Amino acid sequence: MKNLSRLMFAMLLILGYSNANAQDKNNPWQITIGANAVDNYPTEDVGGMFSDFFNVGDNWNILPSLSTISVSKNLGDGFSFGVAGSLNKIENWNAGSVSDLSYYGLDGLIKYNFLEGTTIDPYLGVGGGYTWIDEIGAGTLNGTVGLNIWFNENIGLTLQTAYKHSFEDYLAPHFQHTAGISIKFGGTDTDGDGIYDKDDACPDVKGIAAFNGCPDTDGDGIEDSKDACPNEAGLAELNGCPDADGDGIADKDDKCPTVAGLKALAGCPDADGDGVTDADDKCPTVAGPAANLGCPWPDTDGDGVLDKDDKCPKVKGTVANNGCPEVSAEVQKTLNAYAKTILFDTGKSSIQKQSQAVLGDIIKILNEYPNSNFTVEGHTDSVGSDKLNQELSDARANSVKEYLVANGIEASRLSAMGYGESKPIDKNTTSKGRANNRRVEINLAK
Template identity: 45%
Template sequence: MKHLLTTSTALGLLLLTAAPSQAQTADKKTAISLYGSAYQYKGNFGTNYWDWSANNYGPGITFSRYLTPGLDLGLSGAYVELKSTPEQSASRFGSNFNTNVVNVNLALKLKLNNGWALKEDAVIQPYLLAAPGWAFTSREGSFNQNGVSTDLAEDKSYFDLFGAAGINFRLADGVGLFIQTGQHIPLKANLDGDPTRDNDAWDDRYLQHTAGLTVAFGKMKDEDGDGVSDRKDKCPATPAGVAVDANGCPLDGDGDGVPDYQDKCPTEKGLAALEGCPDRDGDGVRDGDDKCPDTPGKAELQGCPDADGDGVTDASDKCPNTPSGVAVDANGCPLDRDGDGVPDYQDRCPNRPGPASNKGCPEMKVEEKKKLQEATKFIQFDFNKATLKPISFPTLNGLVQILNDYPDYFLGISAHADNKGDDAYNLRLSDERAASARAYMLSKGIPADRIVSHGYGESKPIADNATEAGRTINRRVEFDVYLPGDPNPAETKYGVAPEIPAAPKAAPAKAPVKKAPAKKAAPRKR
């Protein structure tokens, strides 16, 4: 008995020192299991199978190594003192035995949580165990046969067949609680000392009912440091410090597909485009920033609508139908800088007040209109030239003053000729005379873009060219003022001015030829 205990102690120490330091899952491949077992003997003295009142108890330890998702390899050591007395038998009365047994088994565990039947990390993990090994026995006791007592002391070892089924309950990663039932058959063992043996090799055997705790060891690979092994991590590049779920993916409390660490509204389901925030009216403005969260609006107006697009929300717009592109004030009404009641977008003179009847421009005084109408009478040029006679200057200076007094108005100058002479010549001369009047007024400081001049030649008479009086009237320069945006009155009256032909090239000089004296013609006035 002492020899067996010494052997058992040495074996236990050997198992402890040989324990690997990794884990028993794919991440933790080595585990240690500590357990207690209830043993039930069956042999020549009878059977205690499933008789819980006849249990013998003992401790055990197993070191196991993960091989594949469905297979572990383990080395187990267990101790028990089997005790029994024979069933009522007159011939064996007084017999008894105490047999100390140390089992050492190499266990091959077939796990059913292998990814096919059950997930590897399932809470309930059933398995089957095949564990051949060795049984070291030390027997004491006595055997009475017809009044003859025999000492049963014997130390002996046997090849042990052990098979079991069990269930592991996963408590946490690398920690499990398991229960297991199996049968040991030490081949040709005589555990009870009865000298009468059967012909088979498994007279004496015993059940082992086990409950214990398994703890796995080792360090898993975890590249992103989120606490989920790379093998299980479905989001392997999670930023450091981000809380993750069991799959290693960032938590998404509201389930909107935007992880909490990026979600500006982590308790409300929202849109990825809005950093996880909701947008009830679908206008692209998150509800928390939307002053009109139930009505689609514009981002620049904090989510409120603006039907006329003037930049003022409908709720504040006192002029809700302003045309597109019109500048408005804070109330959404068109600007009226000169305060004349004509909005700037309709006001031809937005910087100076004027009545709506004159398109928002100051009305020209009657006497000034009269000056414009009569100016044509006082504009004269040198004969057959575009040179202004000085007598024209006072009239032109008066027109300059009118343009200075009414800076929003434009001036159209149109010059005309009678029908005497060449048509093309008359057209060029009339255009040059209109340009000459324009040039004079520009020299007095009027901006060039405010005066337009055209020549119409003899094409637009206003009197009969058959008389000298009519021709005099037709040789004229007219002045018409008009507002910005209005057509030139000359073009309204006479149409688009004709294209001015190029002046003919001068003929080469010829030798003088003597001719008979001709009668001198009277000069033609122009």
């Protein structure tokens, strides 16, 4: 008997250690270890059924050590099936004392738990087994009533009484009472989130109990599968997405996420209510049509400068030049190529008639840039005195200016200056070089 007791204790340690981390209340396996008491007095005619049932000192045979172990498996819907082994030493039997008799029992039990999953968990059971007293055995039919008191989801106290009825004369019917510690185990938790696969809606992904084991990565109270922005905490009404500016439009759909705006404008503001977002509205505080970039004034030439501010409202220009076109290096080069071909009478400032065509081309260019000012510059070669050359260059520059003004160019846009022989562009030692130095230039005023 001592060896059997040690064996049962070893089984307890192994099973208890291997399942110490089980936590789910739905763990299908349960092991119970403890002590048992055997009593046949209430079944004898001496006292009648249940007479003197609780006379522990005179009638109960108790082995004060580990003396019973049972293992059961949940079958579902409150039912379970288990087997139990027990041993004892009989000193009181048939209302009298006997010499120490060995007692061994091996029993099977089908039981029904009335309040499975609660702290107080009563049950009834029926089963059968085989019992030996002093190595003489007989089969028994068993009826059981018991109670589990669970301290937590895994560990509890089990109290049980079984009536074991034998149909053999050499084994009297008797009661066997047991008390022990029960441990539930065997549940599977693949993702390790404390919610076992049996009840886990997302068994392969760590989650939380509130969502049946499914995750809420951003912690906003909306499970990831229903969260349009699972990595950013947001609002339930926006399917879990944030709304930084509080305009009711999720940041992911908001073109102006830091400024409260209108849904019709994808979350961007429209201060003047003209349907043009402030960012695109040239007049954000004054309502105007979209065709006018949100301003009440048009932009006829479409250069981004409103007519009211455009100094060239009918000619496409640049914002930097107040809506007027800017003179490019290429245009400047063309302008001076024309100017250099203007011919004067020898030693005079009078323009030859044949230069009128090229002057017409110059006028066309100047009219394309009505907001630009130009300087007409006169230059000579080195033949003659400095004084005469300076006077001649001044006269020729002014002669060209006067011609241009007389043909429609505003005088305020033009200035004239002579440089004499001070800025040659070629050698004055050859006739060709001197011809190149005798010239007029028309340059953009800086």
